[in-house]
Amino acid sequence: MIPIPSQRAEPAMTPDMTLRGPEFDASAIRNGAVSIITMVISTIRRRRWVILGAIGGSILLGILLTILMTPRFTASATLEIQRETGSFVNVQGVQQKDSAVDQEFYNTQYGLLQSQTLAERVAADLGLSESPDFFRTVSIKSNQWFDSAGRPLPAMRRARVKAAGSALLKSFAVSPLRLSRLVTISFTYPDPAMAKRVIDTWSSDFVKLTLERRFEMTSYARQFLEGRIKQLRQRIDQGQRDLVDYASREGIINVPVTSNSGGNNGSVSVTERSLVAGNLTMLNDELNKAIAQRVEAESRLNAPGGSVQEALQNGAISTLRQRRTELSAEYARLMVQFEPNYPPAMAVRRQIEQLDAAITREENRVGSSLEQEYKAAARREQDLKAQVAQLKTDFLDQRRRGVEYNVIQRDLDTNQQLYDGLLQRYKEIGIAGGVGANNIVVVDPASVPQSPSSPNLLLNLLAATLLGVILGGGLAFVLEQIDQGLSDPGEVNAYFGIPLLGAIPKVETNALEALSDRKSSLSEAYLSLQTNLAFSTSHGVPRSLAVTSSRPAEGKSTTANALARSLARSVGRVLLIDADMRSPSVHHQLGIENRRGLSNYLSGDDDVTSMIYNTVYPGMDVITAGPHPPSAPDLLTGSRLDNLINQLLEIYQCVVFDIPPVMGLADAPLISSRVEGIIFVIEAHSTQKAMARVALQRLAAAHATIKGAVLTKFNSKRAHYGYGYDYGYGYGYGQEDKAPDA
Incomplete structure (x- = not known):
């Protein structure tokens, strides 16, 4: 059994559309693209x-x-917009580089060229706001702005100027030239001379407006800076007074200090320094020197052999020692020749003793001198330490009192710096405001257009x-x-997932007459249907077949008749059973009576032979529908239909049922589950896809084996893709026997 899709119309997945990992096969994408292109081409052709x-x-x-x-003329002019250089508000490190703001600057200029203010100014300069003809030309109703004589009303001047400016903007265009400072402005108007005048006025007014805006900016800046300078001057004066008063009240005395702060350039800076801090610095330096002297004296005093070293370095002691050495040498020479009691030797010895005493006295004096020097250095150190400690106390006290002084001093310095900076800017603004440089230049002025630009x-x-x-x-x-019909054979498998067994062409003559001609396109189509049907099972054509459709008049009866004829010529004896007991049509097609038929057998009559009618077609017999039963579904629910099929298959090679449409009726699902295969008929260009899909779903729910679909009444000139949905009920009961549904 072939499954029937239950979702909305979507192309069925073919073997080439299998998934490969996370992506679709390239062939699936290619096939989808080809299908879309084919659909578009088909739609365009039809x-x-x-x-x-x-x-x-x-x-x-x-x-x-x-x-x-109306012909309209376009006048244009080319302007050069230079980047503005220099500004009285430049602050280093704050303003962006020109390259970073060029685009922003030029976009601003383009916006100013198309501003409402500039357009209104042009309209006022040209007097367009006072001209009724201008408003008529631009299709603006202006009766409320002028009196009966066409004179402008003074009270409505603002409204006229605004409307005229808006009208000019609608026909005005700005076209920048890429990668340049050039921009083309153009205006379109029915009068070529007026178009030129508008562009000329627009260019000149833009230049004037730029200069006026710059002057207004400098004027506002001057006024702002004047106010700020006045405020800062008052703050500086008050800060100086507060600083002097506080220093006098707290006894803070600062002295100016000059220092070279410019390195090689020789610049000199003057700062203030408190008197206590200066004294403390000076005494601290002296204290450091006194400590060094005391340490040096102490080291000389306490050093091992310190007195001897000092004595050795003493000139008087050195002289005495030298004299003693000489006398000792002389005494030793005398002792070689004389006795110690020798008078000259004794005199020499007394001199030596005197020199030793003198040397001892001198050495004692040197040691006493070192000790006195050390004590003097220590006393001076202590005195300086006491003075420094006192100055430190005074300095810390002054620092505590000088916090407020420093706050006042910093505020004063800050205000002074701001004052100097603003004063400098104020002077620059005065110079810049007087120059009036213009950065807008008209490169190519407008000329009177000679030919219309539109239409x-x-x-x-x-x-x-x-x-x-x-x-x-x-x-x-x-x-x-x-167009909701199914109009292309390729859509059958794509929409319903069932194979297409054949496409039956639409004929202008009666279908049954066309079937009589074995060479007609209709006969060939049904022969192709039989051939495709033979491949649907392993044993060839299914032995029991049922032909149905979703609604009446789709060609199912003709298809059943034609298929039975074709099978009779190829496979042997074939029986065609008209199972549409609600609206039978086979007996009309074959011109036979409908006194006894299927309804009689299902009602309990077992004489099947009396119900079989021979036809003019060799090998083909027919069982008609028989009389209208009260309830066809009740007859079909029993086992008699199965018995009939088994009995007939012993006689015939194939049994073909022409059963009722599927939609709204229970007959088709009941019969379809009893036969070996179902052929589903779809009328091309008419049967709605949604209806056919629902019908196929009902058959699938009844466990019917759907062998494929047959597309009938197909017109190749109308082949396309489409979708639709609609069906109804009410087929069958109360109707008279109808003509063939071909």
């Missing part, structure tokens, strides 16, 4: 007259509008053609959506 009609109508309309349009016939025709293509495509799409 709806070509609609599309061509829309294009033709649009072109005619474009030509007509071009003829009726452009070629451009209008291209636009009309494009509009026609769009309208034609839209109409074709709408018609495709309205």
Whole structure:
């Protein structure tokens, strides 16, 4: 059994559309693209007259509008906008580089060129706001702005100027030239001379407006800086007074200090320093020197052999020692020759003793001198320490009292710096405001246009053609959506997931007459249907078949009849059973009576032989539907239908049932579950896809084996893709026997 999709119409997955990992096979994408292209080409081919009609109508309309349009002339001028250089508000490190703000600057200039203020100024300068003719030309009602004689009303001047400016802006355009400072401005108007005047006035007014805006900016800046300078001057004066009063009250005395702060450039800076801090610095330096002297004296005093070293370095002691050495040498020479009691030797010895005493006295004096020097250095150190400690106390006390002094001093310095900076800027603004440099230059002035810029016939025709293509495509799409029938054989498998057994062409003559001609396209189509059906099972054509459709008059009875004829010629004896007991038609097609038939057997009559009718077609017999039963579903729910099929298959090679449509009736699902295969008939260009899908779902729910679909009444000229949904009930009961549904 072939499954029937239950969702909305979507192409069924083919073997080439299997998934490979997370991506679709490239062939699936290619097939989808080909299907879409085929659908578009098919739609264009079928709806070509609609599309061509829309294009033709649009072109005619474009030509007509071009003829009726008023010629308009465009005047243009080229301006050069230089980047503004220099500013009285430049602050280093704050303002952006020119390269970073160029685009912003030029976009601003383009916006100013299209500003409402500039447009109103141009309108006022040219007197357009006072001209009723201008408002009539631009299609603006101006009766409320002028009196009956056409004179402007003074009270409405502002409204007129605003409306005139807006009208000018609608026809004004700005076109910057890429990668340059040039910009082209243009204005379009029915009068070429007026178009030139507008552009000339626009250019000059833009230059004037730029200068005026710059002057207004400097004027405002001057006023602002004057106020700020006045405030800062008052703050500086008050800060100086507060600083002097506080220093006098707290006894803070600062002295100026000059220092070279400029390195090689020789600049000199003057700062203030408190007197206590200066004294403390000076005494601290002296204390450091006293400590060094005391340490040096102490080291000389306490050093091992310190007195001897000092004595050795003493000149008097050195002289005495030298004299003693000489006398000792002389005494030793005398002792070599004389005795110690020798008078000259004794005299020499007494001199030596005197020199030793003198040396001892001198050494004692040197040691006493070192000790006195050390004590003096220690006393001086202590005195300086006491003074430094006192100055430290005074300095810390002054620091505590000088906090407020420093706050006042910092505020005063800050205000002084701000004052100096603003004063410098104020002088620069005065110079810049007097220069009045202009950065707007008219490179190419406007000239009177000689030929109209609009209407452009070629451009209008291209636009009309494009509009026609769009309208034609839209109409074709709408018609495709309205056309809900199945109009292309390739859609059968894509929409329903069942194979297409054959496409039966539509014939202008009676279908039964066309079937009589073995060489007709209709006969060939049904022969192709039989051939495809033979491949649906392993044993060839299913022995029991049922032909149905979703609704009446789709060609199911004709298909059952034609298939039975074709099978009779190829496989042997075939029996055609008209199982549509609600609205039978087989007996009309074959011209036989309908006194006894299927309803009689299902009601309990076992004489099947009396119900079989021979036909003029060799090997083909028929069982008609028989009389109308009260309830066809009740007859079909029993086991007699199964018994009938088994009994007939012993006689015939194939049994073909013409059963009722599926939608709204229970007959088709009841019969379809008893036969080996179902052939589902779909009328091309008419049967709605949704209805056919629902019908197939009902058959699938009844466990029917659907062998495929047959597309009947197919017109190849209308082959396309479409979708639709609609069906109804009420088929069968109370109706008279109808003619063949071919």
